[in-house]
Amino acid sequence: MLERQSRLRMPLAGILIIVVGALTIGPVLMLVIGSFSKGIGAIGAFTTDKYVAAYTDPTLPKTLLNTVIFTLGAACFSTILGGLLAYLSVRTDIPFSGLFRVLPIVPMMIPHVLFAAAWIALLNPTNGMLNLFLRNLFGLSSGPFNIYSLGGMIFLEGMLDLPVTYLVISPAMYSFDTTLEEASRVSGASNLYTLRRVTLPILKPAFLATFTLAIIRTLAAFAIPSMVGMPGRIHILTTHIYRIISVGWSPDYGRAAALGLIVLAASIILVYLYRHLISEGSQYVTVTGKGYRPTVVELGRARYPLFILCIVLFCFLVVIPLATLIYMSFLPYSMVPSARAVSMMNLRNWHTVLRNSVIVRALKNSVFLSIAGATLGIVLSLFVAYVVVKVKSKGSALLESLSFLSFSFPGMIIGVGFMWFLVRTPLYATIWGLLVAYVGTYLPYGVRPLRSAFMQIDEELEESARVFGASFLRALNDIIVPLLAPGVVSAWILMACMFIRELSVSVVLSRPGTEVLTVEIMKLANDGLWGQVAALGIIMIGLSTALVIVASLLRIPLSHSEQ
Amino acid sequence: MQGMVSVKNLVKTFASKDETVTALDNVTLATPANRILTLLGPSGCGKTTLLRCIAGLESPVSGEISIGGEVVWSKEQGISLPPERRGIGMVFQSYAIWPHMTVFGNVAYPLEIRRTPKQEIRERVRKILDLVKLSGFENRLATKLSGGQQQRVALARALVAEPKVILFDEPLSNLDAKLRESTRQELRDFLTELAISAIYVTHDQVEALTISDHIAIMRGGVIVEQGTPQDIYLRSNNPFVVDFIGRANFLDATIKGYKDQHHAIVSCALGDIVCSAPSDLVIGTKVTIYTRPESFEVAPPSSVPTENEFEGTVTSLLFAGEAHEAEILVGGARILAKLKFHIPLKKGEKVRLHVDREWCRALNPGEEA
Numbered sequence: 001m002l003e004r005q006s007r008l009r010m011p012l013a014g015i016l017i018i019v020v021g022a023l024t025i026g027p028v029l030m031l032v033i034g035s036f037s038k039g040i041g042a043i044g045a046f047t048t049d050k051y052v053a054a055y056t057d058p059t060l061p062k063t064l065l066n067t068v069i070f071t072l073g074a075a076c077f078s079t080i081l082g083g084l085l086a087y088l089s090v091r092t093d094i095p096f097s098g099l100f101r102v103l104p105i106v107p108m109m110i111p112h113v114l115f116a117a118a119w120i121a122l123l124n125p126t127n128g129m130l131n132l133f134l135r136n137l138f139g140l141s142s143g144p145f146n147i148y149s150l151g152g153m154i155f156l157e158g159m160l161d162l163p164v165t166y167l168v169i170s171p172a173m174y175s176f177d178t179t180l181e182e183a184s185r186v187s188g189a190s191n192l193y194t195l196r197r198v199t200l201p202i203l204k205p206a207f208l209a210t211f212t213l214a215i216i217r218t219l220a221a222f223a224i225p226s227m228v229g230m231p232g233r234i235h236i237l238t239t240h241i242y243r244i245i246s247v248g249w250s251p252d253y254g255r256a257a258a259l260g261l262i263v264l265a266a267s268i269i270l271v272y273l274y275r276h277l278i279s280e281g282s283q284y285v286t287v288t289g290k291g292y293r294p295t296v297v298e299l300g301r302a303r304y305p306l307f308i309l310c311i312v313l314f315c316f317l318v319v320i321p322l323a324t325l326i327y328m329s330f331l332p333y334s335m336v337p338s339a340r341a342v343s344m345m346n347l348r349n350w351h352t353v354l355r356n357s358v359i360v361r362a363l364k365n366s367v368f369l370s371i372a373g374a375t376l377g378i379v380l381s382l383f384v385a386y387v388v389v390k391v392k393s394k395g396s397a398l399l400e401s402l403s404f405l406s407f408s409f410p411g412m413i414i415g416v417g418f419m420w421f422l423v424r425t426p427l428y429a430t431i432w433g434l435l436v437a438y439v440g441t442y443l444p445y446g447v448r449p450l451r452s453a454f455m456q457i458d459e460e461l462e463e464s465a466r467v468f469g470a471s472f473l474r475a476l477n478d479i480i481v482p483l484l485a486p487g488v489v490s491a492w493i494l495m496a497c498m499f500i501r502e503l504s505v506s507v508v509l510s511r512p513g514t515e516v517l518t519v520e521i522m523k524l525a526n527d528g529l530w531g532q533v534a535a536l537g538i539i540m541i542g543l544s545t546a547l548v549i550v551a552s553l554l555r556i557p558l559s560h561s562e563q
Numbered sequence: 564m565q566g567m568v569s570v571k572n573l574v575k576t577f578a579s580k581d582e583t584v585t586a587l588d589n590v591t592l593a594t595p596a597n598r599i600l601t602l603l604g605p606s607g608c609g610k611t612t613l614l615r616c617i618a619g620l621e622s623p624v625s626g627e628i629s630i631g632g633e634v635v636w637s638k639e640q641g642i643s644l645p646p647e648r649r650g651i652g653m654v655f656q657s658y659a660i661w662p663h664m665t666v667f668g669n670v671a672y673p674l675e676i677r678r679t680p681k682q683e684i685r686e687r688v689r690k691i692l693d694l695v696k697l698s699g700f701e702n703r704l705a706t707k708l709s710g711g712q713q714q715r716v717a718l719a720r721a722l723v724a725e726p727k728v729i730l731f732d733e734p735l736s737n738l739d740a741k742l743r744e745s746t747r748q749e750l751r752d753f754l755t756e757l758a759i760s761a762i763y764v765t766h767d768q769v770e771a772l773t774i775s776d777h778i779a780i781m782r783g784g785v786i787v788e789q790g791t792p793q794d795i796y797l798r799s800n801n802p803f804v805v806d807f808i809g810r811a812n813f814l815d816a817t818i819k820g821y822k823d824q825h826h827a828i829v830s831c832a833l834g835d836i837v838c839s840a841p842s843d844l845v846i847g848t849k850v851t852i853y854t855r856p857e858s859f860e861v862a863p864p865s866s867v868p869t870e871n872e873f874e875g876t877v878t879s880l881l882f883a884g885e886a887h888e889a890e891i892l893v894g895g896a897r898i899l900a901k902l903k904f905h906i907p908l909k910k911g912e913k914v915r916l917h918v919d920r921e922w923c924r925a926l927n928p929g930e931e932a
Contacts, residue, residue, distance in 0.1 A: 182620050183659035183717075185646040187673035188724065197672075201663045 013387050013395040020384060020399060023440030024406040027417030028264065034420040035257035043420070050254035059235070067236040070153055070225070075214035077158030081313070082165025082214075083207060088306060090173040092297045095307050103310075104166040107317045109544065111501035112160055112223035113521050114537040118321035119156055120228065121334050121530050123147035129324070133336045148232030157224045159317055161217050165210045172206035191297075209277035216270045219263060220410030222504040223518075227525055237263050238412045238504070245416065245508065253419055260413035271408035322541075329534035349531035359536065362515035365431055366500055367543065369516065373438045374496035378488060380439065381446030388447070389454040407444035414441050415508030422509070429511040437505050442498055446491050453487030493551045497544045567596040567760040568617055568728055573626035575612055575784075586612040587623065588784035594728070595777060597758040599751075603771040604781035605807065610764045613781070614730055617762065618653055619646035631727040647676075652721030652729040656736055658713045660705040666692070666716055667701040673724040691719045694753065711742050718753065731763040735770060747773055768808045772796060780804050800841060800927045802851065811853040812898045816925065818848045826920055832896030833873045836918070840925035850925040856888070858922035859900040862915040872917045880910050891916065 038045040054060075082104070089100035107115075122130040123145045131143030146152065180202060184194040200207075225239045235243070241259050245251040299306060328334060330345040353359055388400045406414070418437040427433035461479050470478060503518040510519045517540050524533045575587040586609045594600040602610040615621040617628055619635065622643065628636040630651065635644040652673075661669055667688055674684045692698050695715040700708065705716050714734060721729050734750070735743045751774050754761055765771050771778050772792040779789045780803075788795065788804045796808055805811050816831035818840070827840035829852060838852050862872055875893035882888075886901045887908055900916060908914065 177657060177659070179655045179657050179659040180661060182618075182646070183653065183655055183661070183720075184672070185620070186618055186649075186651055186653040186730075187720065188647045188676040189672075190645070190647055193676070198661055202661070204663070 012383065013391055013393065013399065016380075016384055016387055017395055017399055017402070019380070020402045020443065023436070023443060024402050024409075027414050027421050027437075027440065028409075029417075030420035031257045031260060031264070031413070031417035034254055034417070035261055037254055040253045040420065040423055043424070047254075050252070050258045053252075054255045054258040059240070063235045063237060063240045066150065066229075066234055067219075069150055070157070070229075070234075070236050071215055071218045073150070073154035074157035074161065074218040074221075075211055077154055078161035078165045078214045078218075079169075079207060079211045081158065081162050082169050082210060083203075085162070085310065085313075086166055086170040086173045088310065090170055091176070092299050092303075092306075094299060094303060094310070100310060101170075103314050105163050106314075107160065108163050109497075109541065110318065110321060111503075111518060111537070111540060111544075112221075113227060113501075113503060113518050113525070114325060114533075114540070115160060115321050116156060116224050116227040117521070117525055117530065117533045117537060118324040118328075119152075120147055120525070121324055121328055121534075122320070123152065127334055129334055129336050136336070146232070147228055148234070150229075150234055152232075153224055153228050153234065156228060157218055157221055160221075160224065161214050162317065164217060165214050168210045168213055169203075169206055172203055176203070205277060209274055212270055212274040212277060216267055216274065216408060219267055219270070220412065220504065222412050222507065223522075226507075227522065238410065241412060241416065242507065245419075253416060256416045257420065260410075260416050263410055264408075264413050267408040267410055268405070271405075275404075325534040325537050325541075327534075328530055329538055331531055334530055349535040353532050353535045353539070358515055359520055361513075362517050362520045363539070365434075365515060366517040366540075368431065369434055369438060369502075370496045370499040370543075370547070373435050373499045374492050376435065377439045377442060377446045377495050378450075378492045381443060381450050381491065382488070384443070384447050385450035385454050388451055390459075403444055403447040406441065407448075409441060411441055411502075411504030412508065415505040418505070419508055429514060431514050434506065434509055434514055434516070437509055438499055438502060441505050442495060442502075445498060446495055449487055449491040449494070450484075453484050453491075457483050489551055493548055496547050496551070500540065500544045500547070567631060568592075568594045568762060569627075569629045570613070570617065571627040573613070573616060573628065574624045575609075575616055575621065576624055585784050587616070590626075590784070590786055592779060592786060592789075594760060594762055596760050598776040599754055599761045599763055599774060600777045600779060601763045601765060601771040601775035602779050602781055603765060603768065603808075606766055608781040609784040610766075610781045611732060612784075614732055614762060614764045618651060618730055619644060619649050650727045652724065652726035654714075654717045654721050654729070654731045654734045656733040658717040658734075658737070660713050660716055662704070662706040664705060665702050666697060666705050666708070669705050669716055670719045670723055673720065677724060687723060688719075691723045694722075695719045710738050711746055714738065714746060715749075718750070722753075722757070722759070728760040728762065731761060731765075733765055734763075735765070736767070743770075750774065772808075780807065782807075797855075797922070798924070800924060802926045805853050805926065810856055810899065812856065812896075813851050813853050814896055814898075816850050816852045818844045818846055818850060818925075820846060827925065829925065832894035833871075833898075833918075834894065836871045836873075836923060837920040838923040838925055839921060841927060844925075844928070848928060850928055852923060852925045854898070854918055854923050856899045856901040857886075859898075859902065859916045859918050861902055861906050862917045864915070868915075869917070871920055871923065872915060874913055874915045877908055877910050877912050877914055880908055889914075 033043065034040070035050055036046055036048065037043045038047050038049070085100065085104050088094045089097050094100065120128070122128050123143075125131065125143045125146040125148065128143060128145065128147065131145055134140065134144050135142070147156075176199075180198055181194050184198045185191070189197065220238065222238045222242070225236045226242060229236060230239055237259065241256045241263075244256045244259070245253055327337065329349050330347070331341060332344060332346075332348065335341050384399055384403050387396050388403070415437065418433075418440070422428045422433045422437070425433075427436060457480060461483070466475050501518055502516065503522070506516045506519050507522070510516055517536070521533055521536055521540070524536065570590055570592045573587050573590045574585070577584045577586055588609075590609070590613060592613075602613060604610050612621060616623050616636070617630070623636065623638070625638040627634060627639070630649055634640060634642050635649050636642060661672075664672070670688045670691060671684050674687060679687070688701070689698070692701065695718055697712065697715055697719065700712070705713060708716065717734070735746055738746055747770055763771075763774060772795075775792055777789065778792055778795045779786045780795065780801075781787065782803055788799060788801045790799075795804060799805050799808075814831045814833065816829035816838075819828045819830050819835065821827050821842070822837055824842045825839050826837050827844065828835055828837055829840070829850065831852060840850065844850065862868075873893055875891035875898065877889050878892050878897070879890040880887060882904070884904075886904050887906070889900050889902055889908060891898045891900055891914065902908065
């Protein structure tokens, strides 16, 4: 049986390397070739013109500067926020600390385009509702806030990356050996001095890793830079590239590729740095004592003020944007809540959106892409994860690297790579092309959770079932499937939700006929149709919530067989 | 009694989900100055909690703690000094060596906080590292050292600021058996040399016996007995203490009369023997007597029977290196005796044993093990 398995496994690994390689290295190769080609129709005709054109662009220095400020600013902001929330929820006696372990993750439900739309509606300089309100209140002539600024972009992007930074930093807080702090107190140091000299320095590697990950995320960010930055004429690399391929009458994919490669290179370097930072060698390892439960830091008088601060933050993240969207979806134009506003509420935005045939098509496309894409992605991830965990060979190591590599790829850039790739195939401008690009770009998000699910299944569990007389298929059905099912279902939900809200790949590849929800929302926002943006956005949030609910209902019978 | 560290009527409870656990139940304790006091007891007896209350890492519910004559915590007076103002040093179970600092950085830290001049810091750290035999390790990252060396860094750090008292929380439990033995010896030497006041927490009885000047045995949040290691091991009348420390043979016995004020004649499975007993027990009182396995001697075969001699049959024999561990059946009772390895013994043979009246003791009646 061992022989039969390895005979089966060897070609499986080979096929997977080809498929995953085509999906991850393929677009990168095409990006490189494309950057040296005369045009998308003249691929392979060697030229360095595109590099010259891309890097001598007089607006590039300003764009690079903006990119650096935006990326570092948002990464700093989200790391500090994530660190603070993780510290408060894990280490202190803040009220309802259990609640705070869930709250930072909730914003993942709100797509970035909608988050941006809600805050624009509140804080844009001409008719942002909060601005109007403050202007009336204090008799100002112009609004105190301008969201269309680098500060605004950093504020929004930083909040959107909070779930990620929180999830990365909180394990470090959990495993922190509190006797290190106690030793400092006993040595004569105050709480604050201890924080500065002991706690923070020891957590430094974890903070650095979180910061690096946040930089990777913001470098690839597109929703906030395009919706908030572009109206304020603040361009960063992703939006700069987007303009090259979308503005004017001849999109230049070669120049886009030439520029995209530096973003890609930066991301790959950062991912390897991140990987190094989270490896065991770079974290501080200490002898841990047996037994004593970690002490809780007493906040004393700061307890309730900090609690209120957290609640305010949660309002900023979830409550305010959601309430704004719901409110706006019933109004003809944005206005400060008042009796008059209430009297003008109607369902017109909803009707308009649902009668628009393009939007209805986008809805259908997005649902299809989400369900088919997640299914395809998870099936592929299952095979990859299986080979990576259960087959120990050079091929499986290569496969792991391949599937990890694309984790760093900014969707926007990889979209350009797929463009060069798909244009040579009949898939171009079809929904299948988008499907392939989605699966290729987001494969790591399927492989990583399934990999850990497979790792939890000990070989001996399967073997003991065989020893006790179960056939291979019976063992698979009785042991492997029930143990794996919860992991598969949650990975599927995660992927399906990501595909419903996918923007950065779609914005490059979406064509008339293959519209998707987020791109249509962005177009409506560009036209200033905020009411319709809100209505469509709520439909979108409803869809992903329904997806989660249906999938968790499916999960119940599956998890029963677990026991 | 006023000691270096005085604890009066200390109560500490922990509230878990649906019950309140009393970790310290009205504990009163005074530690002798310039001596090592060990808090010994099974896990969950409250010894670590007591230590952490003294350090200021836990807040008691009621009572009073003073260190060097100064009240550091008192419910009545509303005093609660934070750990950094109690003038203590502490060695943790996990050593709690700061991984981001060098050996020098770790040891210099308490002095830096006290704003000691740089030159003096260097001098004092050098001296203390010399003492713990870590000279030349100043610039090494502390966590790159071996377990025993880390342990000595932790000790140096606790000693460097010359605290009024130094607290040890199971400092040897992370070392392997062999290293633990040698480190125990070293630690005892350091502390005796420095004549420092120390409170030492452990659950290891051998460690407690070898390292301490004074032992307090704890159980269920209460101190059940205090004394020198010899008192505790050899002369305790507390059933829990006898059972917890070392091994003991327990036998049911009846008081038949008194030889003198401290020695009674009892009848038990060994026959009528003389044992040390609490005075003034009424004749006929049922008591439990105990003997340590190592207190038995084989009587020379030709000698005239004397006091406390009895004959039994060897029912099992275990060669344990330095001694034979023999199980001997006497009058229906099984007795474990540790006998010298050079005495020839065979399973099934009869053997005559003798036990000194001092090492055969009656427990306080009415107390439970």
